Amino acid sequence: TLPRYPEDQNAREYIEDAINDALKAGMHLSLIVATFEYSDKIKTEISTEVLVELEKTIIDQLHKGKDLVLRYTNEFFIILQDCSKNSALIVQGRIEQAIRSCCSKIHLGENVKISFGAATYPDEANSYQELINKAKQI
Numbered sequence: 001t002l003p004r005y006p007e008d009q010n011a012r013e014y015i016e017d018a019i020n021d022a023l024k025a026g027m028h029l030s031l032i033v034a035t036f037e038y039s040d041k042i043k044t045e046i047s048t049e050v051l052v053e054l055e056k057t058i059i060d061q062l063h064k065g066k067d068l069v070l071r072y073t074n075e076f077f078i079i080l081q082d083c084s085k086n087s088a089l090i091v092q093g094r095i096e097q098a099i100r101s102c103c104s105k106i107h108l109g110e111n112v113k114i115s116f117g118a119a120t121y122p123d124e125a126n127s128y129q130e131l132i133n134k135a136k137q138i
Contacts, residue, residue: 011070011072011077012128014068014070014077014079015031015077015079015128015131015132016128018068018079018081019121019127019128019131021081022081022082022121022122023122025082027081027082028082028083028084028085028120028121028122028123029079029080029081029082029083029120029121029131030079030080030083030084030085030087030088030091030118030119030120030121031077031078031079031080031118031119031120031121031131031132031135032077032078032080032088032091032092032095032116032117032118032135033075033076033077033078033116033117033118033132033135033136034058034075034076034078034095034096034099034114034115034116035074035075035114035115035116035117035136036054036074036075036112036113036114037074037112037113037114037115038074038111038112039110039111039112041111042108042111042112046073050106050108051071051073052071053102053106054071054076054099054102054103055069055071055076057095057098057099057101057102058076058078058095058098058099060098061091061094061095061098062078062080062091064080064081064082064083066081066082067079067080067081067083078091078095083120084120084123085118085120085123085124088118088120089118092116092118095116096114096116099114100114117134117135117136117137118135119131119132119133119134119135
């Protein structure tokens with residue numbers, strides 16, 4: 001099982017800790033960011049239950065016990081320990097397909113725009129902010 005973190009938890013703390021762990025172990029760390037843009041029609045209808053269902057869908061696509069999912073109102077941060085860029089892109093594809101299927105099943109389909117991005121430490125970024133920027137393609 002994966003640990004669950006409250007929405008108000010600071011992603012910076014978890015990502016920086018994960019970067020430090022990767023540095024010490026000489027491993028890669030990948031971050032996937034799934035961003036949701038809700039239409040005005042459903043923006044006020046997005047409930048905690050919907051977010052929890054989306055989170056469960058993401059968790060079902062992960063395999064490692066050290067991977068983390070941080071849930072926020074309009075995005076999810078998925079931290080993949082010991083995961084190269086190529087592996088992260090495979091995981092991202094699985095997550096994207098599962099999320100789109102879940103959105104159709106709970107009738108969000110056309111009312112939500114979802115974008116995905118991924119970045120890997122140390123190949124593409126060396127700090128929290130660089131990792132976030134690269135994953136969000138800022």
